[in-house]
Amino acid sequence: MSIQDQIQSILLEMRRGTLIISVLSQLKENEYGYSLVSKLEAKGMSVEPGTLYPLLRRLEKQGLLESSWDITENRPRRYYRLSQDGMICLKILSSEWQNQHDIMSKLLSEEE
Amino acid sequence: MKLIERYVYACIRHLPKNIRDDVSQELTSEIETMIDEHKVNGTNEREAIQMTLESLGDPKQLASQYIDKPTYLIGPLYYPTFIMVSKIVLLAVTIGLTVAFFVRTFLQTQPIGYSIVGEYLASIFSGGVQSVAWVVFIFVLLERADDASFKKEITANSWSVDQLPELPALKKSLRSEGIVGLIFTLIFFILLNTRLEWFSAFIISNGTQSTSIPMFNLASKNDWLLLFNVSLLFSVVVHFWYIIKPYPTPKQFFSLVTLELISLVIIVIAFQIYSPLNPELFIQLTPTNQTLIDLWGQVVGNAGWYIGFFGLLGITLDSISYIKNKR
Numbered sequence: 001m002s003i004q005d006q007i008q009s010i011l012l013e014m015r016r017g018t019l020i021i022s023v024l025s026q027l028k029e030n031e032y033g034y035s036l037v038s039k040l041e042a043k044g045m046s047v048e049p050g051t052l053y054p055l056l057r058r059l060e061k062q063g064l065l066e067s068s069w070d071i072t073e074n075r076p077r078r079y080y081r082l083s084q085d086g087m088i089c090l091k092i093l094s095s096e097w098q099n100q101h102d103i104m105s106k107l108l109s110e111e112e
Numbered sequence: 113m114k115l116i117e118r119y120v121y122a123c124i125r126h127l128p129k130n131i132r133d134d135v136s137q138e139l140t141s142e143i144e145t146m147i148d149e150h151k152v153n154g155t156n157e158r159e160a161i162q163m164t165l166e167s168l169g170d171p172k173q174l175a176s177q178y179i180d181k182p183t184y185l186i187g188p189l190y191y192p193t194f195i196m197v198s199k200i201v202l203l204a205v206t207i208g209l210t211v212a213f214f215v216r217t218f219l220q221t222q223p224i225g226y227s228i229v230g231e232y233l234a235s236i237f238s239g240g241v242q243s244v245a246w247v248v249f250i251f252v253l254l255e256r257a258d259d260a261s262f263k264k265e266i267t268a269n270s271w272s273v274d275q276l277p278e279l280p281a282l283k284k285s286l287r288s289e290g291i292v293g294l295i296f297t298l299i300f301f302i303l304l305n306t307r308l309e310w311f312s313a314f315i316i317s318n319g320t321q322s323t324s325i326p327m328f329n330l331a332s333k334n335d336w337l338l339l340f341n342v343s344l345l346f347s348v349v350v351h352f353w354y355i356i357k358p359y360p361t362p363k364q365f366f367s368l369v370t371l372e373l374i375s376l377v378i379i380v381i382a383f384q385i386y387s388p389l390n391p392e393l394f395i396q397l398t399p400t401n402q403t404l405i406d407l408w409g410q411v412v413g414n415a416g417w418y419i420g421f422f423g424l425l426g427i428t429l430d431s432i433s434y435i436k437n438k439r
Contacts, residue, residue: 033142034149050168053142054177057135061180075145078138 019047021097023055024090027065030079056080064089116143119165126175135178143168186251193356194251197294198244204295205239205302239302246298250352290354297351301344304337313397325396332386339382346375365434369427376423383416 001009022045026036033053040047059065064086070077082090120139124132143164150160168174176183186194213232303310312324329336350371357364382388394401394408411418 032145033138034145038149048167048169049142049146050174051177053139054174057178058180075141076137077141077145 018045019051019055020059021090021093022047023052023059024064024082024086024093027080027082027086030081032077032079036080059086115161115165116140116147119143119168119171122171123175123178126172127178131178185248185255187255190251190255190356194247197251197352197355198247200291200295201243201247201298202240204299205243206236209236209239209299209302235306238306242302242306243298246301246348250349254352254356286354286360287358290351290358294348294351294355297344297347301341301348304340304344308333308337313393315397325393326390327393329386329388329390332388336382336386336388339378339386340388343375343378343382346371346378350375365431369431372423372427376420376427379423380416380420383419387412389415 022040023036026039026043031039033056034049036056037047037049037052056065056067060067060080063083065080066083066086067078067080070079117140120136120143123139124136127135146164146167147157147160150163151157155163209232213235308328308330309324309326311327313327315323315325350368353360353364353368353371360368389412391409391412394405398404
């Protein structure tokens with residue numbers, strides 16, 4: 001494996017680790033799968049639809065999200081939003097993320 | 113539009129039935145939205161469909177992400193042991209059946225014909241398939257049990273250093289005992305269920321004619337064989353456990369001893385209630401020798417107690433040896 005491949009693989013792992021918190025952070029309001037892909041993309045977080053759609057269902061099964069079908073428009077859509085547990089989880093994760101960010105900043109500044 | 117249906121079908125056919133309709137509806141809706149988005153940007157419909165489906169990737173891979181349970185029977189943790197045990201079992205069954213075949217042909221004093229060789233090959237095939245099926249079944253149970261206990265441990269956060277396995281160099285490994293025990297148990301199980309007539313005494317009269325007298329009581333076969341099988345199944349589980357976890361913790365060892373005791377109790381019950389040994393064996397073998405006939409009568413009547421006694425002795429000695437090793 002070349003150094004470029006290794007970097008790509010590490011970057012992929014890093015992004016995987018941040019995906020759930022990114023998704024939770026954008027679901028304080030109702031979103032359907034593709035609208036969430038676009039929302040994340042617009043904020044610089046690129047995510048494959050094929051990764052996101054199953055993830056939304058898994059998070060719902062874990063009780064962090066709740067969903068409902070909207071059949072009032074011409075195309076029925078499934079909307080997801082944070083559940084009560086999801087909100088608590090997001091709060092804890094955000095705080096932990098800040099903590100990790102501070103630690104990493106300190107570690108990386110020592111490197112420089 | 114046909115392409116969308118084909119894509120959705122290619123994905124949901126790999127999913128459990130209870131979520132197929134729901135995923136199908138949601139995925140179709142999302143795909144159509146994505147296609148509309150491409151069309152707004154000036155792409156024609158056919159290209160928009162193609163771009164959308166390609167961005168979702170291989171439908172089989174997409175389906176795998178919807179499934180959160182393991183889709184394998186035997187996982188990477190047990191796979192190498194599964195292969196090892198399967199090889200041992202297949203070898204043992206082949207050797208056991210071959211030895212039994214040669215003993216039988218030797219005693220029968222009949223020329224070896226195609227039918228006997230065919231029967232021998234068929235018995236190896238069916239014995240091999242049966243034994244591997246049992247190995248798979250037990251490993252699947254282990255895999256599921258391990259998965260459940262792992263999840264329980266994670267939730268309870270109850271791990272302590274006492275649960276660490278012993279170092280191989282310091283403590284006695286029970287793996288070899290497990291392998292030998294498993295081989296003999298499986299051979300016995302297969303022969304008992306497929307070739308019961310091989311457990312017979314053969315009388316050769318007039319130099320060529322041979323008569324076989326079954327060792328087991330064929331009249332009550334259906335009753336005792338069921339109990340034998342249940343007992344052997346417990347025994348197989350114990351041997352497997354020793355192979356997979358050759359250095360059991362005290363808690364695991366206690367569970368194993370319990371299983372061995374259950375197996376023993378079942379076999380004692382089978383012997384005492386259904387009398388699996390042929391009570392007329394010696395009447396037919398040596399009709400004039402009353403001493404042997406009486407002795408056999410005693411054996412048949414009390415076989416369960418003898419087995420119970422020696423079985424219990426074995427379990428006790430194993431437990432003492434385990435405790436000594438532990439210290």
